[in-house]
Amino acid sequence: MNILITGATGLIGSHLCKHLANHHKLMVLTRKKEKAFTILGHHVNAFETLEDIDFNQLDIVINLAGEPIADKRWSKAQKQKIESSRWHITEQISDKINEADNPPHTFISGSAIGYYGRQTEPVDEQHNQPFDEYSHYLCKQWETLAKKAQSDKTRVCILRTGVVLAKHGGALKKMVPPFQFCLGGPIADGKQQMSWIHINDMVNIILFLIENESLSGVFNATAPNPVSNNQFSESLSETLEKPNFFRMPEFVLRLMFGEMADLLVFGQAVKPKALQDADFKFHFPHLKPALENILGGR
Template sequence: MNILITGATGLIGSHLCKHLANHHKLVVLTRRKEKAFTTLGHHIDAHESLDDIDFNNIDCVINLAGEPIADKRWTASQKNKIEASRWHITEQIAEKINAATTPPHTFISGSAIGFYGRQNEPVTEHDNQPFDEYSHQLCKKWEQLALNTASDKTRVCILRTGIVLAKKGGALGKMVPPFQFYLGGPIADGKQYMSWIHINDMVNIILFLIENQSMQGVFNATAPNPVTNNEFSKSLGNALNRPSLLRMPEFVLRLLFGEMADLLVFGQAVLPKAMNDAGFKFQYPELKPALENVLSGR
């Protein structure tokens, strides 16, 4: 197949491209071609504008682009970057699909478990009472742009992704250093749930959706066993042979990150019901072996 990928040089995209490259032609939308070639190899077909891509010759679109949401304080300008990097590219892709005579048969578009907002009980794709805060508003419009605009012409799958665990980069890239220096520990009261997924399972979910063309709609890309922040911190400390004693108070997070601290202080236990119902088998359903795998060799 001819597969168009946005966000191909990111954490998920770069791992996904390694799995797709041997069997498919990869067309990559990137802001910097040289970075894309360095990261992914020169076998890809890299473009800096969607206008240079003929959607009549694309079989599948995988939209993973997006400014990191938890890197900086949510100032007005930072929110604009976060929104534009998700909404504009998704809208443009949907427009290209609609304009095509022979459009892609599949559009897999990213979202996040932030759609649900803060939650006190486990949630699945069928729960319709999200907490109305910024993360929900961001993801809701992001999803609607894909579902409402493109679904008349192609199959649309939405991925609500949790915390992705990988050897390099991502959330662990920020979590591990404090633990290595004996400064790690839970955040706030530690009772908030963390919904995570191993990078291998993340990639395999996307491959599963590409192959099973009867599947469409919303899918939670999370492992089936979320844990509290207390449990996650203890497991991470054990995997690194470090203590998990130094708790980060909520007021410090508020001082450092403002509204963005909501992502750290509040959580949700998101269950992958749709993937389980479809028969998908997780390689890493439990946190301990997942952390041991991604931290091996450190």
């Protein structure tokens, strides 16, 4: 099949391309072709603008583009960058799909569990009382723009992704070093829930949605067993065989990151009910085996 991927050089996209490359024709949207070829190889077709892509020739579009949300303090300029990097490309794709006479049959578009905002009880896709804060505002508009592509010819799948765990990049790239220097520990009171997913399961979810063409709508891309930040820190400490007693106080996070600290201080236990109802099988449903698989060779 002909598959277009945005955000292909990112953590999820680069892993996904490795699985799709041998069986499909891949097209990637990128700002820098040479970077894409270096990361993904020259077997992909790289484009710098959607105007150069004929959507009548596409079977699937996978939209994973977006400025990292937790890398910097949320200044007004940074929020605009975060928003435009998601909303603009998603709106463009939906418009291109709607304009095509023979549009792609599948549009898989990224979102995040930030859609739910902070929660104190477990939530799944049917939860309809999100906490009204910036992460919800960002994800709601992102999803709304993607859903514009839904039609009799095109199904839309929305992925509300949790914390993706991988050996190179992602959240563990920031979490592991403090533990390696014996400076690791929980964040704030450590009671906040963390909804995570192993990179292999993340990729397999996308492959599962590609293969099961009857599926559409919202899917929580999270492992079925979320943990508290205290539990996460303990498991990471045990896996790395390093101590776990340097707690990061909330006020320090507020000084460092401002409003963005909300992502670290508050959490939610997000359940992947829609995927489990569709009989998707997680290879890593529990955190400790997932961390051992990822970090065991360190």
